[in-house]
Amino acid sequence: MTTSEKETAKPGAFSVFIEEVRKNSLTVTILAIISGLLAGGIIAVVTTEAVYQAVGHSFFAGIQAIFVVFWNTYRALFTGSVGVPADIIAAIGSGSSDAVNRALSPFFESLVQSTPYMFAGLAVALGFRVGLFNIGAEGQIFVGALATVWVGTSLKGWPAIAHIPLALLAGAAAGGIWGMIPGWLKAKTGAHEVINTIMMNYIAFRLSEYLLTGVLRDPNKPIPISAQIEKSAWLPRLFDDPNRFHLGFFIALLMALLVYILLFKTTWGFELRTVGSNPNAAKYSGMNIVRSTVITMILSGALAGMAGANEVLGVNHNLGVAFSSGYGFDSIALALLGNSHPLGVVLAALLFGFLRNGAIQMQLTAGIPIDIISVLQALILAFIAAPAIIRTIYRLKEPKPVGELVTTSAKEGK
């Protein structure tokens, strides 16, 4: 701010503001999200048959049809993820708590959808900070969910106060083991963690198929799905049905806080970040790279495992074969969007959760398949990863080099 004020002769407040905005890296993030959302609208328009019929009819009818599709798409996205504003106001006016609950339930459902993203995003972000690519969050989520279901169904008659933490810990432990193996292999043999975590993903899928068609399967169900977990292991829900908002959201926030404290407020976190940003410096100053790598992968896997546990304990209460729908890969996009910072991850997870929930509504009312959000997320990820694209489109300036670099280069530690 100060430098630009001194350099230019007499800048108006507005031009200083514009100048600042054009240099800020947060601008790129926001523009990336907006561009992604716009692209989503464009895809919705070009894949709607009605638009082509209208364009064939007359030019203005075409323009009108395009706007109608745009409007319907974004309206469905908004009402699906936040709620219908008129309903919310009317419900608050009526004073009935049940009506308020119903009107606000889309908003809380979005928070429910955000929760697994938070856990998985934190898992990937923690790895990024230490220079590790945990692409195996998907598999870790699966084994976490498996372990949680096992604890949730097999322990009977336990009090909730003990059963819930135990089930959650089981999920974290299973995910941690799943993360530890690639971490240990990387530290000891230099085997690339990207390949190994991918392989561990598929081993986890096969394992879950085996267990869910075998010992964990509910014999009374026609499809391979586990039995429902004991009521004592359900994460408490805070409101009445249909609102599914549960305690897991706050556990995720707590985890974000813990990761923040670990990374930025402890000596040990400093060591981890040093290993991530400059492994050579870390090695020569006597830091233990092997230990950092293994422990980071354990913690990362544990966080991802908690995502699986959270879905089982808070939302589904059982586990089917096709349970995790791409959280693992989405969380890579998410961690990058959040600049691998716990706070950024929480915000990015909220965005993805709202998008996902809104997209469900979009599918129902506007007839746009839910998969459009994957396209959207891919575009946002591309724009974030290559800020030069956004800078070129919106004519932004190069930022000053920032202090800490989050390296995720592949060759470190080899």
Added chain:
Amino acid sequence: MAQTTSTILRPADYISPTRRTVMGAVFLVMALCIWLIFSLSIVTDAKTTFVLVPGGSKVLIADLVFMSKPVLDILAFICAALGVYQLAKGFGRYTNTILGVVAAFFIVAFLTWGSSGTSLNLAGLLKVAVVRAVPLTLGAFSGIFCERAGVFNIAIEGMMLMAAFSSALFGSLVNPFFGLLTAVISGVLLAYVLAVLSIKYKVNQIISGTVINIFATGITSFLSAKFLQKYSALNDSGRFGTWDVPGLSQIPFIGPVFFSHNMFIYAMFIFTILLTILFFYTRWGLRTRAVGEHPKAADTLGINVIKTRYISVMLGGAMAGFAGAYFVLGSVGRFDEVMTAGRGFVGLAAMIFGNWNPIGALGAGMLFGFADSLASKLAILKVPIPNKFLEMAPYLVTMIVLAGVVGRGQPPAAGGQPYEKE
């Protein structure tokens, strides 16, 4: 099997004493398994029948029938003898070859044991293995193109999925040949995006690969849900028919297994030869490998690193596109959401297991295809092993190879690093 395994496990020049002992122990354990678990668990006069004619084939040959127990005992004895020799003197640089032989014996013993007292269609098993190997091997070739030039390509899966989609759509609209063409083009287009992101914008290559994977999964599922499911005429591409190679397909056993397929299977073998020549016997191959090993040195000698990488990545995309077309035009004739089901990643594994080498990748693809094929037959054999565990085998052996337990692979040295001209 022995031959493929021995080619992919390249002998290392030096074998440490520890590894010599470990290998010897492994051979002995396998021998013990064959003897204790397989041989002792079956009755003395049990017979094994291997059917050597795959279902529907007209090239007939008599079934192979033999006494199970003596064969198992002989296999166990040979493995034990090899193990003792390995412990006493060691096979030196041939250790990995011998490991391949022992592993092959183990598989034969397993099949003999599993089908004792009943019959197993060995020809059918191998024929399916060859078919299952196609997407894995071609996917591995795609990876070889990219990684030999120093660009990680974890987007093989996404490219294959996109190609499968366009081959189904355009195959239905025009004809399968046009579908194949568009599949290759869509692979190239996605590869171009990968190249621009990783080479021009220097995005981390794992991230750019992830972008493409998420995008391809999303857009194909989106378009499929929006159009293909509504208008079934758009998703009925037909497929390439079976073509028997004249002469060769009449050889008993080998003919039906290898020479009675559709063109994707032949393409896999032809590409293996072409790629080997291209990478190891042409100037272009040498230059590409130089760019993947040491871009700075290559640049100093006047090779255009950036251009080489663009071309290689796009060729890799074309190969992934061809592999993707297999799922529709070479297999089921229609597109289903996420139908590649992780084959692209197994292809990546085959590339690593095959040591970034086309012949090795073919061998690895065949081995993984065999595991896949065997997994679907396990239920028939009534062996007490869940088929899901056999399906894990490709992933496990890849991790073992990567960890350097069975001879470390040699990835291109500059893989994953963007090149900055000075």
